[in-house]
Amino acid sequence: MRDEMISQDGQPVISIENADMFQWDDAADVVVVGYGGAGICAALELVENGASVIAIDRFNGGGATAFSGGVVYAAGTDIQRQNGVEDDPDNMLKYLRLEVGDVVQPETLKRFCDQSAGNLQWLQSHGVVFGTKLYTGKTTYPPEGYFLQYSGNEKVEAYCRDAKPAPRGHRTLGRGFTGNKLYRALRETADRSAIRKKLHTIVQSLVVDGDGRVVGVAALELPAAKHAEHQKYYDKFPPTAPFKESKAETASKAARVMEREHGQLRYIRAKTGVILSTGGFVFNLDMLGQHAPMLSKHYKTMMRLGTLGDDGTAVQLGTALGADTVGMDAMFVGRVQSPPAALLDGILVNQTGDRFANEAVYVGTLGRAIAAQPEGKAWLIMSTKDIRKAMRQVATDGLDAFMRFGAPAMLNLMLGGTKRARDLDVLAEKCGINPNRLRQTVRRYEDMVRNRHDDDFSKLKDHLKSLGNGPYVAMNVSLANRYSFITFHTLGGLALEEATGAVRRADGSTIAGLYAAGRATGSIPSRTYISGLSLADCVFTGRRAAQSCLREAEQDALAPA
């Protein structure tokens, strides 16, 4: 029987008659596939409540979580209270309704908000330390020493009408991007528990019994002697490294070859359930081409915010069993406009010369707006006076802000195809924009500056400033310009029964024994991402899937034999 199975090797679904009769290599109550943020939360929740767990990862574990900014979104927390911030889950819900829309059911979003402070505390109780100092300015990521921030569009006029702005981005304590600290704390706790890890093990199939229930997985396990070499492919291309995409693609293919050549096929039984938490699919070019053709076309000049492990495994396996998907076309596209803050004083226009966004919104909102323009082309029009101001800010914002934001902005200014001209007509010609249209756009903007209100996009008054009478500069912030450093990652994934985290089909029925969590799923951030929402969702969905498995195991134990 097992030999017959091996002939199905590589297929996303392997069928067996009876799990009890099959010769497994290993077994646990629950098999967690993908040991990043969502996976480790699920595994901890399970093991601490008495379940046996095998956690499998294609690489060393950690995934995008360990490279992240370590910001977790929550309301009604002690850290907010310490800073005198008045906020609660209802206020968070009012704000998130505007961002999240109907991508999840209203009651799911409410549960997410209600549980957010508790989930933050849960992270703390598992060793994660969040800093406390509040940053009130507008920023993509708080400067060193600050740990509570307005991490989305909370202060933008259109969002303030419904919800009182509050800082909800809780950043893990440390320097720079602190997702590594967050993951390390969880991992140290997990390493002291009974969770059994199988690293450098690549899940390639779900094993399904005669009743259609998922009863295990088939995986390629690399021998220990190959782990370091395999991990090197992964470590060489951290998500934030610029100009890496072509080489990362070569490494991704080489890793696959090694996995096929040296991986030994293992069958691992899941007595209660399999939780898929394999992250997104930004490193799967076929899937990207299908769901985000514009980004797939320009991926070499952009930065994929993910790891080689964001390979779309969960969606491929789940859909092979008939699962539905949610938000597969939704992408986080990030364009950092500030720091330096003076760059917020310019206006963004597309190739037809039309302004298309509030220039001072959250990076993700701005990036998405750029990606939605024809051919993803956009220009930031500024006065040379403001450019000089931006350069002074870059010099004084501090080393960390310089490395992360200032240097890329200056590189773009110098190497990204910036155009300069004394008047708007010449500038428009140099950019290939219709001069009349650009003049009209600027005239309208100047009128709104005089009236102190941006009727078109509600730009913050602090940045609603005149462009002057020239000379002007146009910075190229298009997707095809590698110096505009536009980042992206995927947001959608497997459709879930939202009360349990069970993977569901389009007709609403669930696939027995199969759960999913994190960016492998269609969940809270699957329409819009703001900083902190994904990690918060990993905790929410990871723990939810685990609790559902625990309930299922309990019911099985109670059922008559």
Ligand SMILES: Cc1cc2nc3c(=O)[nH]c(=O)nc-3n(C[C@H](O)[C@H](O)[C@H](O)COP(=O)(O)OP(=O)(O)OC[C@H]3O[C@@H](n4cnc5c(N)ncnc54)[C@H](O)[C@@H]3O)c2cc1C
């Ligand atoms: C630079 C950066 C900064 C970010 N900052 C923030 C932030 O501050 N706040 C926030 O909320 N979000 C942030 N994000 C987004 C967030 O980090 C991710 O969306 C989130 O960590 C995804 O978690 P996950 O558990 O779903 O997947 P991951 O953490 O990526 O884990 C998935 C794991 O599955 C494994 N895997 C894949 N395929 C297989 C397979 N076939 N078999 C076995 N294992 C497999 C992978 O190796 C990986 O370890 C950031 C992302 C980046 C890249």
